[in-house]
Amino acid sequence: MTTWHLARGFRFAGIHSGLRASEPARLDLALIVSNLPAVAAGVFTQNRVCAAPVHVCRERLPSSAVRGIVICSGNANACTGQQGLDDARRMTALAAESIGVDARQMLVCSTGVIGRLLPMAVMESGIPKAAKELAEGDEALERAARTILTTDTRPKIRTRALNEYCITGFAKGAAMIGPNMATMLAFVLTDAPIDVADLAALAPVAADQSFNCISVEGHTSTNDTLLFLANGAGPKLKGKALEQFRQAAIEVCAELARDMAADAEGASHLVTIHVEGTRTGAEARTIAKTVAESVLVKTAIFGADPNWGRIVSAAGYAGVPFAESQLSLTLGDFLLYDKGTPLPFDAAAVSSYMKANRELTMRLTFTLGGGRCTFYTCDLTYDYVRLNADYTT
């Protein structure tokens, strides 16, 4: 039994409202409530088609008076037009009424199937019911973390204790995960006192160093949301204390991101891609992302096929200028391509490395500069195809 570092003054609930029709009854409606008004900031999908809850959160953030978040899983409330926006706002009003705050102090997230209107009767009865279950503690946190899952196989919780406060993070996401985020929801709660401008500045930096360094298949979701809530009273953190908080918050996000890649739909391998020696970090990430999203690379990893030319050729179409003589590739401990020249290698040994290890590492080393990036992805398996071939039907 893990004990989490719990930020003070946050309560959680997770119930089965009936939004998911599945048997046995699955949790589908969660609440996060802060006992005090919290400073809040968010990062959202860059998709032009974005879900109604994302519109509502964007309108309301950043803020210094957020009291909570209502989250439903099973329906994305995306591509739902004006009705969807009305429904998302109604969810916040129901949650606010249940806990006795103003509707504009509540945020909302949804994840699930796109293009279906929410069954609002279910929300009308479910949200007050969820509010009655609000509680502090490990068990309530874990229940909320399970409630937001869709195709994930396990909850994702990461926490940190610093001197006088805690950071409590949880997330969901197992597919449609691409850089610029994709169906992922992540919540980072702290009892540290943080200035709203500092939190708003931190949010995109943390996303960039975590959720934007993983990819399952590169499909940017309509619903991606990362929300930070900080409810600490007293003088706001400054200087070194603020920097310590920033680092810890980024680490929590990075751990949650890695958890997502490790739990990717149908994946049998977690792949860490190190790209180094590019002109800039952005170039390194562009190359890592392109390799990570090559279906040919992903299927070769699934098959433990040491077909390394697919990795090198994916780097070649990333749009970053380089000459072949400026690139070397290592898979595990095997140097396969040395400054543009293929090396003889023991294909059976490389294949065995790929078969025997659930976690694989590849390293693309350029001789262009000091840029670097560490990126996580997974393989593409029969199970991924099966899971996604009949998601709605």
Next chain:
Amino acid sequence: MTTWHLARGFRFAGIHSGLRASEPARLDLALIVSNLPAVAAGVFTQNRVCAAPVHVCRERLPSSAVRGIVICSGNANACTGQQGLDDARRMTALAAESIGVDARQMLVCSTGVIGRLLPMAVMESGIPKAAKELAEGDEALERAARTILTTDTRPKIRTRALNEYCITGFAKGAAMIGPNMATMLAFVLTDAPIDVADLAALAPVAADQSFNCISVEGHTSTNDTLLFLANGAGPKLKGKALEQFRQAAIEVCAELARDMAADAEGASHLVTIHVEGTRTGAEARTIAKTVAESVLVKTAIFGADPNWGRIVSAAGYAGVPFAESQLSLTLGDFLLYDKGTPLPFDAAAVSSYMKANRELTMRLTFTLGGGRCTFYTCDLTYDYVRLNADYTT
């Protein structure tokens, strides 16, 4: 038995040289020879990592004195460093010697596994042997068209007769096919008299309207090559006659491109994506390509899952600015999303449409302008994963 329109003065050969070790013996070495020096132009992969034969062709084109092309299948001669370049040039020298022309009059193409040095002893004996088999006629053409195949299930030949001349095209390609071309080789031969500048201008336009409008998984190959050879004697075509030739050549390329998408690895559906009403044709193609390469769209099509939100959301992350109210989506005859609003639909009927038809059509209609694009792709199936999980092992 199809009879092809054969451009005069071209001979073909296809043999089993031993480059492919597979049993039963597979054809793996082809020759195309023009009896007269031909005007030639090409379009090549935009991958930074490009195969040795691509380097050699680029050096030699455009040209007014090409006598032929030597093509091996089973080995890409890519990521093979200086040795690979030497080997590609040696292939042209062997072919030139066998038919009695200068080495620099020959072009070379390879397709297959990346990162392996060519077994040159096999080429030394195979190329002269292939030259002995050179012949005109349908049978020789078909044999060459079969020889260049890798994972294709069938040869791809498209021809046209115009008033006084013919266009004879053939191609291979079933994966690693992405816009900007990917492991595809295509050869378009004509006995029309074309000026070298006109042919060089036509080549990229034809590629853009054909091979750059298909995608299997978006992985740009190291070896993509489209070569045009025109060996007609006499006054070069001008004006209306030239335009007529250009249109026919583009049509041949478009038909070959569609053949590739229809024969994509493991595919069970050919999907035509019409995007219209964007500001420009380039915007339409960007959106079509993004939808075509979404693994979530492709798996939904495989599963006959009418999960249309994936299509709309893929359009949303293509990088083209639009509002949801400016987009409508039709799948087959079913209008699913009307200017930003989801319509009620019969999911079983849409799923039946997807199950019952090997060829599916989707139409994304924007209200932004007059841009349009027709794009071809396929679904992502268990067979695709199986084929690519153990390609080299």
